[in-house]
Amino acid sequence: MTSTMNQVDAVQRARNSLYDRFASRISVKESLSRKLVSYQGNKEAPGLRWMKYKEGFSASLVQSLLSQHQAKTFLDPFSGTGTAPLTASCMGMDSAGIEIMPVGNLSARAIVAAANGLNYTNFHYTSQELIASLASKEFETDQLFQHIPITERAFPEQTEQDLAKARKFVDDVCDPSLKTLLTLACVSVLEEVSYTRKDGQFLRWDPRSGRKVSKRWQKAELPTLAQALQRRLGEIMNDMPELQRKYRNAAPTLVDGSSLTELRNLPDESFDAVVTSPPYANRYDYTRTYALELVYLGYDANRLKELRQDLLSATVENKSKRELLLREYGRAPILQHAFQMTDNQSALQEALCVLKQEAHNLSNRNVISLVANYFTEMALVVSELARIVSPGGSVFMINDNVRYHGQEIPVDLILSDFAEQSGLQCEAIWTLNRGKGNSSQQMGRFGRQELRKCVYFWRKCGG
Ligand SMILES: C[S@@+](CC[C@H](N)C(=O)[O-])C[C@H]1O[C@@H](n2cnc3c(N)ncnc32)[C@H](O)[C@@H]1O
Numbered sequence: 001m002t003s004t005m006n007q008v009d010a011v012q013r014a015r016n017s018l019y020d021r022f023a024s025r026i027s028v029k030e031s032l033s034r035k036l037v038s039y040q041g042n043k044e045a046p047g048l049r050w051m052k053y054k055e056g057f058s059a060s061l062v063q064s065l066l067s068q069h070q071a072k073t074f075l076d077p078f079s080g081t082g083t084a085p086l087t088a089s090c091m092g093m094d095s096a097g098i099e100i101m102p103v104g105n106l107s108a109r110a111i112v113a114a115a116n117g118l119n120y121t122n123f124h125y126t127s128q129e130l131i132a133s134l135a136s137k138e139f140e141t142d143q144l145f146q147h148i149p150i151t152e153r154a155f156p157e158q159t160e161q162d163l164a165k166a167r168k169f170v171d172d173v174c175d176p177s178l179k180t181l182l183t184l185a186c187v188s189v190l191e192e193v194s195y196t197r198k199d200g201q202f203l204r205w206d207p208r209s210g211r212k213v214s215k216r217w218q219k220a221e222l223p224t225l226a227q228a229l230q231r232r233l234g235e236i237m238n239d240m241p242e243l244q245r246k247y248r249n250a251a252p253t254l255v256d257g258s259s260l261t262e263l264r265n266l267p268d269e270s271f272d273a274v275v276t277s278p279p280y281a282n283r284y285d286y287t288r289t290y291a292l293e294l295v296y297l298g299y300d301a302n303r304l305k306e307l308r309q310d311l312l313s314a315t316v317e318n319k320s321k322r323e324l325l326l327r328e329y330g331r332a333p334i335l336q337h338a339f340q341m342t343d344n345q346s347a348l349q350e351a352l353c354v355l356k357q358e359a360h361n362l363s364n365r366n367v368i369s370l371v372a373n374y375f376t377e378m379a380l381v382v383s384e385l386a387r388i389v390s391p392g393g394s395v396f397m398i399n400d401n402v403r404y405h406g407q408e409i410p411v412d413l414i415l416s417d418f419a420e421q422s423g424l425q426c427e428a429i430w431t432l433n434r435g436k437g438n439s440s441q442q443m444g445r446f447g448r449q450e451l452r453k454c455v456y457f458w459r460k461c462g463g
Contacts, residue, residue, distance in 0.1 A: 011354050014346040018413045022429060026412075029430035032455060036061045037398055037432065042083065046239035046246070047111035050232065051188045053081045053104065054198065055279075055286070057398055062087040062275050065396045065455070071273035075266075075388070077259040077381065078278045078312070082108025082252065088273070089250035096253040096271075098262050100311055101286055103187065103293045105254045110184035113177035114240050115247035123240070126178055127185075127233040130169050134226045139164040143171075148301040150291050153209040154194040162225035163296075181236060183297075189228035190292040195219065198289050258310050260321065260377060261328055263384035272390050277398035278381065279314040281374040281411055283367070286311060312381075313373035316366035320373055325380065334387065338379035341418050348375055348414050351407050358405050367404045379418050386422035392463015395424060401451040412454045424458040 035041045041058025042048040048059060062084045066074070074088035079097025081104050088095035099105050143164035145155070155163065166186050173179045191198060195209035197219065205213045223231075255262055279286070287294065287308040294304055309319060322339070329335035342348065348371075355368045362368070385395050401411045416426040432453045 011350070014350040015408065015410055015413075018347040018410065018417065022413050022416060022426065025426055026429045026431060026452075028433045029455070030433055031064070032061075032430055032432050034432060036064075037453070037455070046242040047114065048081065048083055048086075050110065050184060050235060050239075051081055051103065051107040052191070052198075053107065055277075055284075056080045056083050057277055059083050059087045061398075061455075063091065065275050066091060066093075066273060069273055069394050071271075071393070073271045073390075074273050074275075075271040076274065076276045077263060077385070078276050079108070079254070080104045080277075082111065082254060084275045085252035085254065086111060086247060086250060088275075089252045090246055093273070096255065098255045098257060098259045100256075100258050100307070101290060101294075102256065102297050103290050105256050106180065106184055106187065106297070108252070108254050110181050111243060111247060112251060113180045114236060115243040115250065116177075118177045118181065118240070120237075120240060122175070123178060123181065124237060126173065126182070127237070130166065130182060131226050131230055131233070133169045134162045134165050134224075134229075136165060140168055143167045146295060146300065148291070148295055148299075148304065150203070150288065151295050153211055154190075154196055154292055156195075156208075156222065159193050159222070159225050166225060166229070167296075185229055185232045185236060187293050187296055189225070189232055190296060192228045193222055193225050194292060195222070196292065201283060201285065202288055203291065258312075259381055259384075260312070260325065263381065263388065264329065264332075264334075266384075266388045268387055269390040269393075270388050272393045274385055274389060274393075274395040274397075276396070278378065279312050280400045281314055281371060281402045281409060282400065283315055283370065285315045285317070312377050313370060316364050316370050318370065318373055320369065321377060325377075334383050335380060337422070338383050338418075339376065341379045341383075341421050342372075342376045345375070345414055345417060347410060347417075351409050354407050355404060358407075362405055371404070371409060375414060375418075378415060382415060382418040382424075383422045386419065386424045386460065389424070389460045390463065391460055393460045395419070395456075395458040395460075397456045397458070398454070399456070400453045403451055408451065410452075412452055412456055416456055416458065419456075419458045424460055426456065427459050428457045430455045430457070 037057050039054045039056040041060050042056060045059055071093055074093040074095035076084035076097045079085055079099045082097055085095040085097035086108060139161045145160055145163050170179060170182045173182060195206040196203040205211045206219045207213050287304050308317060325335055352368060352372060359365050389395060399411055402409050412429050420426055434450055
């Protein structure tokens with residue numbers, strides 16, 4: 001028994017020692033609820049409730065993290081639907097977000113459009129016209145949904161035709177704010193009117209789609225496009241007065257692109273605060289989950305594959321971006337620093353070494369490259385954040401630890417180590433309270449039962 005424990009300790013030595021280094025800064029924060037750190041908290045929030053972006057966190061979380069800090073400028077380099085930059089804007093900050101998925105920035109821009117200058121009566125009138133246009137029997141075949149293999153048969157035939165009519169109607173709208181809102185309305189109901197459900201790693205399919213599906217699962221009766229749109233447009237109308245009160249004059253800068261290339265364009269010490277949640281290292285594929293929305297927005301199979309590669313590596317399909325980063329950054333010291341941190345991070349290398357030894361037992365060997373790629377890219381992101389945050393500035397990061405083949409990857413500790421090697425001080429790692437009898441110490445040591453879900457708080461010295 002003791003010798004087995006010694007063996008277990010031996011393969012975890014570097015991770016245990018990293019845990020010991022940070023142990024006094026890890027604590028359970030009672031106020032962090034699952035609702036607060038997830039999209040759940042936005043379910044009732046005006047504007048943020050339109051697009052069900054389940055990967056998001058709540059505006060209340062951002063507000064509570066930022067309320068203690070005197071920040072004037074704000075950045076979220078993985079801004080999704082804009083929860084953080086919009087909230088920071090509301091709090092009077094000059095804010096910015098970077099997001100690679102067009103679904104995210106579309107949603108944020110729709111909220112900004114609804115709050116600023118959109119004519120309420122005009123919106124109401126045009127919405128009614130849009131719904132009325134769906135009653136027509138005519139549709140243009142060149143407006144039909146351009147399916148790719150992973151979206152084929154997602155909609156009943158009538159819905160396919162209605163989507164073509166809606167697209168034609170929205171295409172012909174000239175006012176850019178109105179067009180943005182109507183596009184968002186259409187995109188936001190695609191899941192609801194389809195035979196699919198976003199479910200963990202993949203889309204779940206209802207057998208009525210005619211696809212071969214192993215599990216018998218059925219959605220309730222699907223609404224027609226007109227019914228679903230009517231509801232969403234009504235919600236938008238309802239939210240508008242509150243949005244205008246909340247977000248009027250809030251105009252976050254929303255960058256469409258990858259943080260892996262965009263962060264380097266930002267000046268040193270230009271942001272006082274960052275609240276962000278990068279993709280987790282958990283194989284989750286945004287391009288599969290949001291395939292319907294991406295295709296509606298004009299993505300074909302090739303562009304979707306390219307987007308998958310451009311996203312921060314978190315799937316087994318992602319290839320190394322080292323060469324791409326070398327092309328972007330050349331011999332810039334910050335990139336060399338990121339590579340060195342990754343290659344020399346002993347807890348990470350220890351976990352990778354065990355996974356390589358166990359490669360033949362892994363359900364997918366590419367999890368090894370997933371983990372290596374994830375940390376290489378995050379090392380660069382963390383280094384860039386350390387550069388662009390002003391002295392005394394704060395970085396809050398929301399992320400989950402992961403486990404592959406029984407090997408815990410302590411994402412919180414590894415990223416906090418990168419932060420400290422890059423000039424940020426790790427002030428705290430707050431974990432969610434996940435049940436009785438699990439002190440944070442136990443959670444760290446015996447991570448087999450509990451994987452930490454955390455908010456990290458890093459601060460730049462000075463200021
Ligand atoms: C956990 S979600 C954050 C959601 C956001 N906090 C919200 O409330 O909507 C991570 C986001 O990172 C985005 N992302 C992935 N790779 C990226 C990259 N290279 N550059 C910028 N954004 C990226 C994903 O599309 C996703 O929206």
